[in-house]
Amino acid sequence: MKKISYSSVLSQLLLLLFVIVWIIPTFGLFISSLRDKDLLAISGWWTSLTTTKVNEIHRMSGMEEQIKVEDYFIIQGKLFDDNSKKKIQTFGITSKKINEFNVGETAIFKNKNEVTVKENGEYILKSQKEFTKKKGKRLFITALSPPAFTFENYKEVLFKEGIGQAFINTAAVALPSTIIPLIICSFFAYSLTWMKFFGRDTLLAIVIASLVVPLQMSLIPILTIYNDFGALFGVAAKSYPGVWMAHTGFGLASTTFLLRNFIKSLPNEMMEAAKVDGASHYDIFIRIIVPLSIPAFASIFILQFLWCWNDLLVGLVFLDQVPSEIILTAKLKELLGSRGENWEILTTGAFVSMSVPLFIFFALQRYFIRGLVAGSVKG
Numbered sequence: 001m002k003k004i005s006y007s008s009v010l011s012q013l014l015l016l017l018f019v020i021v022w023i024i025p026t027f028g029l030f031i032s033s034l035r036d037k038d039l040l041a042i043s044g045w046w047t048s049l050t051t052t053k054v055n056e057i058h059r060m061s062g063m064e065e066q067i068k069v070e071d072y073f074i075i076q077g078k079l080f081d082d083n084s085k086k087k088i089q090t091f092g093i094t095s096k097k098i099n100e101f102n103v104g105e106t107a108i109f110k111n112k113n114e115v116t117v118k119e120n121g122e123y124i125l126k127s128q129k130e131f132t133k134k135k136g137k138r139l140f141i142t143a144l145s146p147p148a149f150t151f152e153n154y155k156e157v158l159f160k161e162g163i164g165q166a167f168i169n170t171a172a173v174a175l176p177s178t179i180i181p182l183i184i185c186s187f188f189a190y191s192l193t194w195m196k197f198f199g200r201d202t203l204l205a206i207v208i209a210s211l212v213v214p215l216q217m218s219l220i221p222i223l224t225i226y227n228d229f230g231a232l233f234g235v236a237a238k239s240y241p242g243v244w245m246a247h248t249g250f251g252l253a254s255t256t257f258l259l260r261n262f263i264k265s266l267p268n269e270m271m272e273a274a275k276v277d278g279a280s281h282y283d284i285f286i287r288i289i290v291p292l293s294i295p296a297f298a299s300i301f302i303l304q305f306l307w308c309w310n311d312l313l314v315g316l317v318f319l320d321q322v323p324s325e326i327i328l329t330a331k332l333k334e335l336l337g338s339r340g341e342n343w344e345i346l347t348t349g350a351f352v353s354m355s356v357p358l359f360i361f362f363a364l365q366r367y368f369i370r371g372l373v374a375g376s377v378k379g
Helices: 006-033 037-042 152-158 163-194 200-210 215-233 240-264 268-276 281-292 294-310 313-318 328-335 343-353 355-376
Strands: 052-059 067-069 072-078 087-092 106-108 114-117 122-127 138-145
Touching (some): 037 052, 163 294, 163 328, 215 313, 240 294, 268 281, 281 294, 313 328, 343 355
Antiparallel strands (some): 052 138, 072 122, 087 138, 106 114, 114 122
8 A cells, every 4th residue: 555645745735725825816806807897896806796785876867857747846867777786775865874764765855855766776856946956966875786797897908999009019028028038048057057167156146146136226227228328329228129138137147047957957977978979068058958958948938928928117117108119017007097996907907918928828837847846856
């Protein structure tokens, strides 16, 4: 009988915990993206399948809608849309007492006007004198709103003018910003691992030390350097090459560090045998290192692409906010509104934006774990 390894059980439990921690927020984000924006603003996604109590303010119609019936002037209307399934419980005519009356009861204003509200939102406002104001009176209601899901949020995000171009712009930023540092760092990591030259250890120490430098500290100095070079050569600093170089610079340290760990784990005997056969460092790199490092390349491609695709700060600093250059995250930021009140745009936009990185991750996921942990096996 095979013995149960406690370390194996523990690792499986930790992996399960990691999956749960990752899936629950993602599921919540998806549910929130399908909810009505009014319900989303007042309750969490975990209440999406339950009836929600909402407090709302509505304004009745003005003098244009009045009709005369016998000795009364009457205004009739409905507070909700025809498709609404909300049911009013209580209502009020002042902000201090929003639950003063139950549905079906008659509320009397200070000017002796009377209003009656039904459960479905229909109301009747009566007065013995003719209504003279264009703006109607306010009603404060407390209603029960059943679970409601809609695709209107996705229509708003996907078919909003400029979203398609923002997708293309983001791809134009993310792909080169991922491939360029991967190419540069693969050569650099190989040289730090298998080539002997003066200052190699110092270079490695600089790479490790640069991992702790905050991104925000270097944004403005680098932009200033780009502006100087742009003025010297007559090229705009805020352009695609500028943001490519920025992402490349910020990703060099981590990419080099991860690749070096993987390359160092490869058998030394293979390199020695290749040298004996007369292979140069370039031949060893192209014919041995690159084919064996595919898992590492895939892992780093995923990490770098995720960062570049979801980036907002670097894109705002190094690109002009014009239709031909604005990235997806910046466009979604515009859709949020000046006060960030459009929560439904945030959740829907986030789920739309993460669709591409998720596709990349699942397409390369078989290499991901193997590439990350390989450097910890040996070396």
